[in-house]
Ligand SMILES: Nc1ncnc2c1ncn2[C@@H]1O[C@H](COP(=O)(O)OP(=O)(O)OP(=O)(O)O)[C@@H](O)[C@H]1O
C-alpha cells in the first residue's frame with residue numbers, strides 16, 4: 117500500500133476537495149482506496165455522507181491496542197473506504213506527544229491494512245504541528261494543493277525548507293508533490309504564476325485543478341465532482357491529476 121497525504125501549511129487551499137475527488141478517481145480507476153480523515157472538522161467525512169466519530173476517540177486509537185480496521189466504513193463507491201473524522205482529533209498533537217514511538221504510530225496503525233488497500237490518502241488539517249511531522253513520517257508523498265498566489269507558493273517553500281532541516285527517521289522523508297489548485301485563467305496573476313510553477317522545484321503535476329462552481333456545489337450534492345458532474349472541467353482535472361499521481365506512484 118502506498119500512502120499519501122493531502123497536506124498544506126496553508127488553510128483553505130483545496131486539501132479536502134483534492135482528498136475527496138482524488139480518492140474517488142483512484143477508486144474509479146480500480147485502486148482500493150482508504151481515505152483517512154484526520155481533520156476534526158470532518159469535511160471529507162461529510163462529503164462522503166459518513167457519520168463522523170471513532171469509538172473511544174484518538175485516545176483509544178493511539179492506545180497500545182488501538183486498531184484502524186475497526187473504524188473503517190464503506191462509502192457509496194466501490195473500492196473506496198473511509199476512516200471517519202472524530203472531534204477528539206483536535207487533541208491529536210497532544211495525544212501523540214504522550215505516545216511511545218509517537219512518530220511511528222500512524223504508520224503502525226496503517227500497517228495491518230497494507231494488503232487490503234492499494235493507496236491510503238490522509239486528509240490533513242492545515243498547519244505545521246507535531247502531528248504533521250508524524251504524518252510526514254507515515255506517507256510516501258505529500259500532495260500539496262497550491263493556489264497560484266504568492267502567499268500560497270511561499271508556504272510551499274516553507275514546507276520544503278522545513279523538510280530539509282527536519283529530523284525525520286532515516287528514509288522517512290516524504291516526497292513533496294505540489295499541484296496547482298483553484299486555477300482561474302481569467303486572473304493575470306494566476307496565468308503568470310502558472311508559467312513560473314511549470315518549471316518550479318519540486319516539480320508540479322502538469323494538470324492544474326481549475327476553479328469551478330462544480331466544486332462549490334459539492335457541499336450541497338455531497339458527491340465527488342466526478343460522480344455528480346463528470347463532464348465539468350473540475351471532474352476532468354481531478355481525473356487527469358489522479359493518472360499523473362498514479363504514474364508517479366507505480367512507474
Ligand atoms: N477547484 C475549486 N474550485 C472552486 N472552489 C474550490 C476549489 N477547490 C476548493 N474550493 C473551495 O474552497 C474552499 C476550501 O476548500 P477545501 O475545504 O478543500 O480546502 P482545505 O485546504 O481542505 O481547507 P482547510 O484548511 O479548512 O482544511 C471550499 O469552500 C471549497 O469548496
Ligand SMILES: [Mg+2]
Nearest residue numbers: 131132155159
Ligand atoms: Mg480540509
